[in-house]
Amino acid sequence: MKIKILKNGPYIVTGGVPLYEKIIVPVGDHYVLQDGRALPQKEKYILCRCGETSIPPFCDGIHLKNGFDGSETASRKTYDERAEILKGPDLDLMDDGRCAMARFCHRDRGDAWELTERSYNPLNKSEAIIGAIECPAGRLIAIEKNGYRHEIKNKPCIEIVQDPEKGVSAAIFVRGGIPIESEDGQIYETRDSVALCRCGKSRNIPFCDASHLISMFDDGNVPKN
Ligand code: SF4
Ligand code: FES
Structure with a gap:
């Protein structure tokens, strides 16, 4: 493909x-x-x-x-070269700024950035992770403090x-x-x-x-x- x-x-x-x-x-x-x-x-x-x-x-x-x-x-730089990191209390958020304004980072408890900053609360943390994973532009990656990246593999489609x-x-x-x-x-x-x-x-x-x-x-x- x-x-x-x-x-x-x-x-x-x-x-x-x-x-x-x-x-x-x-x-x-x-x-x-x-x-x-x-x-x-x-x-x-x-x-x-x-x-x-x-x-x-x-x-x-x-x-x-x-x-x-x-x-x-x-x-043409890689995502890691372009992204900035927002450090929260129990989660970090990488952000390369490529936004399509699809708004999937907006969750019921706040947006992925607000939720990362309030990630001491496990509900906020899990919502931040979902918001990052669901970004269809690939703008956001939620990272655990041990370096684990929350990324998923979609089936290929357009x-x-x-x-x-x-x-x-x-x-x-x-x-x-x-x-x-x-x-x-x-x-x-x-x-x-x-x-x-x-x-x-x-x-x-x-x-x-x-x-x-x-x-x-x-x-x-x-x-x-
Ligand atoms: S989900 Fe991704 S593309 Fe959509 S508004 Fe949020 S950052 Fe932008
Ligand atoms: S800027 Fe052209 S489709 Fe979004």
Whole structure:
């Protein structure tokens, strides 16, 4: 399985990666992903990266006419090189700042940072760990004081995300450590979960930086509340 980024063009996905649409849904003060529309399953498919396709989430070639600049601006440093560490009383939290504003770090008892700072309480600590594990952008890793990292291995898949609470279409969640190859042939550090931009407006291309919320990106399939 692989995702290949084309210069100023789409994502070429090969290897039969399962493709789903997912909806961000609030439940109390936290969020879950619900199934959206069924999408076709193919060995190879091409996903829009510029945000202007007429057949989302797939590419229709519009990037060739709209002057899309898909230059990759994201750092090639590893997660450990980029991340900062917040030290709590019984848990630490690594944070590389790559946020897709999907809000899974928000738990009923607070967000992952607040909960880490209050990790002397076991309930806060376990909620902080869940908030970090559930971050679909791979921004957060909760670490025990003995160095153990709370990380999970998802099944490989690609999720096309809608965020009706915010009235926008959101990122592409890439799960399960699928390699992502830059236009120049270099493979980004492979991580279990990352969020790729599909609105074309990120300032950290190819990764989502939540710019879809500023531009109110709508691919035409945002469920109406
Ligand atoms: S991308 Fe991660 S850090 Fe950003 S809001 Fe979502 S869960 Fe929180
Ligand atoms: S989809 Fe989030 S910045 Fe483009």
